Amino acid sequence: MQQSTTPAAADADAPMAAAAAAAAASQQPSSSGSAALHAAAPPSASGNGMQPPITATAAATAAAVMPVPPSGQNDSTTATATSKGSSLSLTANTAPAAAAAPPSTAASLAASSSAAEAADYEAEHVHAVYESIAPHFSATRYKPWPVIADFLTSLAPGSVGFDVGCGNGKYLGVNPGVHMLGSDRSASLVSFARDHGGAERSQDVAVADGLALPFPEGRADFAICVAVIHHMSTRERRREAVRALLDCVRRPSAGGDGEDGGQILVYVWALEQSNSRRGWDESTEQDLLVPWVMKQKKEKKEKKPKTKKTKAGAAGGDGEEEVVVEAGNDAGGSNDPPPPADTTYQRYYHLFRKGELEEDVEAVGGKVVRNGYDKDNWWVVASRCSS
Amino acid sequence: MKILSLNFLTCAVKACKSTSGSYPLHPKDAELVEDDLEINSDLLLNVMTRIDWTALSTTATELGFPSLPAQAPTKEELEGDEKMLKDLHHLLMETQMMEGKLVCGNCGHEYAVREGIANFLLPAHLV
Numbered sequence: 001m002q003q004s005t006t007p008a009a010a011d012a013d014a015p016m017a018a019a020a021a022a023a024a025a026s027q028q029p030s031s032s033g034s035a036a037l038h039a040a041a042p043p044s045a046s047g048n049g050m051q052p053p054i055t056a057t058a059a060a061t062a063a064a065v066m067p068v069p070p071s072g073q074n075d076s077t078t079a080t081a082t083s084k085g086s087s088l089s090l091t092a093n094t095a096p097a098a099a100a101a102p103p104s105t106a107a108s109l110a111a112s113s114s115a116a117e118a119a120d121y122e123a124e125h126v127h128a129v130y131e132s133i134a135p136h137f138s139a140t141r142y143k144p145w146p147v148i149a150d151f152l153t154s155l156a157p158g159s160v161g162f163d164v165g166c167g168n169g170k171y172l173g174v175n176p177g178v179h180m181l182g183s184d185r186s187a188s189l190v191s192f193a194r195d196h197g198g199a200e201r202s203q204d205v206a207v208a209d210g211l212a213l214p215f216p217e218g219r220a221d222f223a224i225c226v227a228v229i230h231h232m233s234t235r236e237r238r239r240e241a242v243r244a245l246l247d248c249v250r251r252p253s254a255g256g257d258g259e260d261g262g263q264i265l266v267y268v269w270a271l272e273q274s275n276s277r278r279g280w281d282e283s284t285e286q287d288l289l290v291p292w293v294m295k296q297k298k299e300k301k302e303k304k305p306k307t308k309k310t311k312a313g314a315a316g317g318d319g320e321e322e323v324v325v326e327a328g329n330d331a332g333g334s335n336d337p338p339p340p341a342d343t344t345y346q347r348y349y350h351l352f353r354k355g356e357l358e359e360d361v362e363a364v365g366g367k368v369v370r371n372g373y374d375k376d377n378w379w380v381v382a383s384r385c386s387s
Numbered sequence: 388m389k390i391l392s393l394n395f396l397t398c399a400v401k402a403c404k405s406t407s408g409s410y411p412l413h414p415k416d417a418e419l420v421e422d423d424l425e426i427n428s429d430l431l432l433n434v435m436t437r438i439d440w441t442a443l444s445t446t447a448t449e450l451g452f453p454s455l456p457a458q459a460p461t462k463e464e465l466e467g468d469e470k471m472l473k474d475l476h477h478l479l480m481e482t483q484m485m486e487g488k489l490v491c492g493n494c495g496h497e498y499a500v501r502e503g504i505a506n507f508l509l510p511a512h513l514v
Contacts, residue, residue, distance in 0.1 A: 158433020160395060177430050181392045183507070190504055202483075204392040208507040212514060214399040214498070216410055221437070 118234045125289065125348035126231040127185050133292050133345055134188035138168035147374050148226060149174050151265050151381065159221035161262070162248055164210055165228030169193025172203040178221075183208040210241045215248045218384075223248045223264045227377075230268040230350050233287070235360070238350065242266065242382075243364035252386040261383045263369060266361070271351035273376035280351065289346040352378050388503050391479040393446050394438055398491035399498075399507040408493035411442040414449055415497065417487035426476045432462050434479075443479075452478060 130137065152174045155161070159178040163171050166182030167189050173196065182205040184190045193205045208214050210228060223245045232238040242264075249262025274281040357378045358368050366382040373379075396412055403409035440459035447455055465472050488497040489505055496513060499506050 156433065157429040158431070158435075158437065160391075160434060160437045162395075176427065179391055179430065179434060181395055185508075187504075187506070191502075194502075194504060202503060204388050206388070206396070206505045206507055208399060209509070212399045212401065212507070212509055214396050214505075214507040216395065216397040217404060219395060219437070219439075 118237055121233050129345040129347045130186040131188050138192040141168055142170055144170055144174055161220045161222035162215055164223060164225045166193050169196035169203050173197045185209055213244050217247055218250050220248045221262045226267040233348055239360045239364050242360050246366050246384050251384045254386050258386055263381055263383050265381050267377050267379045268352045268357055269349055270376050270378045271353040276376045286351045288349050290349050292345040292347060294343045388484050388505060389480055390482050394443050399509055400494055400513050403491055403493045406493045409491050411446050412489035413492055415488040415490050418485050420483050420485050422481045424481050431476055432465055435459055
């Protein structure tokens with residue numbers, strides 16, 4: 001773990017506003033105040049699978065009111081940004097490219113011809129990013145969300161289930177009375193997940209794609225999938241991912257009350273988060289590239305906390321944050337080459353509007369058991385139908 | 388990866404899943420390690436009904452363990468048989484496959500296991 005030099009990153013409530021400011025600083029050094037958040041169209045959403053993803057920039061108003069960190073003073077500026085807790089709001093920038101990337105509709109459902117391109121798009125804007133940011137991502141994610149922890153601790157002893165997209169494995173050991181097998185598309189994150197409980201209590205994990213899971217049909221008591229399906233770039237693929245989860249769990253017995261089957265718990269990022277620092281709402285483009293900024297640690301800086309923790313519950317949860325993390329000089333070795341400049345990685349997200357997740361669950365034969373909104377995320381617990 | 392987990396893994400190729408040959412996966416060149424873990428009786432007693440006993444028997448034999456009883460012990464039998472509980476704990480929870488391959492009996496694809504982690508990402512021609 002590389003926590004020693006990343007106190008800001010270790011804070012799950014790491015400031016989004018700071019990330020925006022830093023993103024602005026790294027991409028707009030002239031302090032124009034126009035942070036480069038990209039609204040990108042996934043292949044199918046462009047309406048033409050042969051087109052490369054379209055990128056549109058949207059002005060981030062927060063960047064205009066936030067102090068943009070002068071180079072060399074990133075640390076103090078980061079702290080300032082945190083304490084202000086400003087929210088980032090994407091203005092409705094009507095760049096032509098944005099207009100060409102309407103929210104997903106039936107018309108944008110992937111034709112089979114573009115399925116490979118959607119996969120390629122996710123390989124670049126999801127898989128490669130997580131491989132690159134895995135240590136820093138993992139260091140910022142350690143606290144289970146209560147709804148998910150409650151779901152897991154309520155399972156009967158001896159239950160067996162899967163955590164699809166387990167990331168660094170923070171849910172694998174929540175309930176020691178059940179057996180969980182984690183999977184993730186990122187081999188780097190899977191390595192973290194294996195060791196999440198310490199070397200003495202290794203977790204069972206595998207590298208697997210959410211659309212080609214190595215789990216037998218109808219055997220599991222449960223499957224959770226947290227902050228994963230919003231990385232799928234077409235609605236067809238999102239629904240296939242839900243279907244793959246449902247396929248893993250037991251069907252309810254025929255003629256029963258339908259409650260004795262296995263259950264899945266799915267969390268996705270919400271479009272409606274006007275109370276979050278990001279300030280997104282129903283008018284926001286649903287398909288976005290969200291920056292992950294890895295700032296380079298300045299050698300001469302002291303290693304001390306640079307941010308204050310925000311109030312519990314104030315953050316959007318640690319699954320989905322734009323975070324400024326500091327890399328470098330913690331790997332030991334004085335022969336390291338000079339650190340590269342700050343690096344911004346763009347992760348693709350589909351923001352779910354209210355009701356959309358439930359539609360996707362029902363479209364693939366799932367039955368919603370309960371659902372809700374939790375800190376900028378929509379979640380649903382669902383089961384299979386009995387026949 | 389614990390032997391218990393092998394009971395819940397199959398081939399990632401869609402066309403294989405409905406075939407009987409794809410489950411269980413067959414260990415090949417397996418390197419096992421033995422952990423020393425405290426028995427979690429609550430988990431073990433209740434996990435028995437979830438286990439595919441025939442598949443577990445196959446896996447155990449292929450890994451060189453003594454043959455399992457033909458029938459899975461019931462929870463009650465297990466509660467009264469400390470030795471069997473201990474043996475199952477050893478097989479399911481304490482034994483880990485660290486290196487080797489898991490082979491699909493249907494398509495023949497070999498999934499590598501390294502440092503206890505199996506990799507189920509498929510080559511393009513199998514997706």
